Amino acid sequence: MSERRAAPTVGQVVLGRRLQELREAAGLGRDEAARVLRVAPATVRRMETADVALKVPYVQILLDAYGVSEQEAVTFVELVEEANRPGWWQRYHDVLPDWFSLYVSLEGAARVIRSYEPHFVPGLLQTEDYARAVLEAGTIGTEGPETVERHVALRMERQRLLDRPDPPHLWVTMDETVLRRPVSVDGRVMREQLDRLLELSERDRITLQVMEFAGGPHPGTYAPFSLFRFAEPELPDMVFTEYLTGALYLDSRTEVAVHLEVLDHMTARAATTERTRELLRVWRKRH
DSSP states (O other): OOOBOSSOOHHHHHHHHHHHHHHHHTTOOHHHHHHHHTSOHHHHHHHHTTSBOOOHHHHHHHHHHTTOOHHHHHHHHHHHHHHTSOOGGGGGTTTSOHHHHHHHHHHHHOSEEEEEESSSOOGGGOOHHHHHHHHHHSGGGGGOHHHHHHHHHHHHHHGGGGGSSSOOEEEEEEEHHHHHOOOOSOHHHHHHHHHHHHHHTTSTTEEEEEEOGGGOOOTTOSOOEEEEEOSSTTSOOEEEEEETTEEEEEOOHHHHHHHHHHHHHHHHHSOOHHHHHHHHHHHHHHO
């Protein structure tokens, strides 16, 4: 049986979907593919849904059965080997929950990240001290200072994607609560965080908007969530929403469409980017 992974990489998700497309194009069902491999049909399903790592011998047998050309098969196998390499975030396996590993992989592969945050500055935009204060106040803070520092280091490492030559477009809508909620008795923490937001708001591929209280209730008030869009045609838009002990990854067209509609609705009602900068400056003076 194929080796089980804690969480798939984006490359494995893409290749799993591609394997399914090749099988269907060949007119084979999962039962027939399973007989070729001499495994249970569930194993083929798990390969296609990236629930297990793709083993090269299995992939080679399937590609031959699907009538894939030799050159395409060689390229596919090279992609499998690349996708199976551990991501940088696996260095933080001691503190990175399984359910969040996929998020970090999606984050690094996305061309567009749109998110709504009702409580705190999103992790990709946090300063080190702000991140530390938030983590210390949450359940992670009960695990001790060493664990907190590992989480802070992971969060800072994630932010490196914003400094890439071709970073994703990050479009964040934050509730006004984010600006009002102090995370530390030290006012310097929030001042530096607001300075950081002002700095980032000037970047071409970062869009920040604040949903002001004066705008009244809106359809996104339930929970924070992020929507990822990818360059790879094999990957559909995907939504991530987090709860206390885990997360949900949604990729059905209906669910993604609802979240996209909510994001569009909120961004139309939220403060403009220039108005958002004004609000950031106002709150900067108050801290």
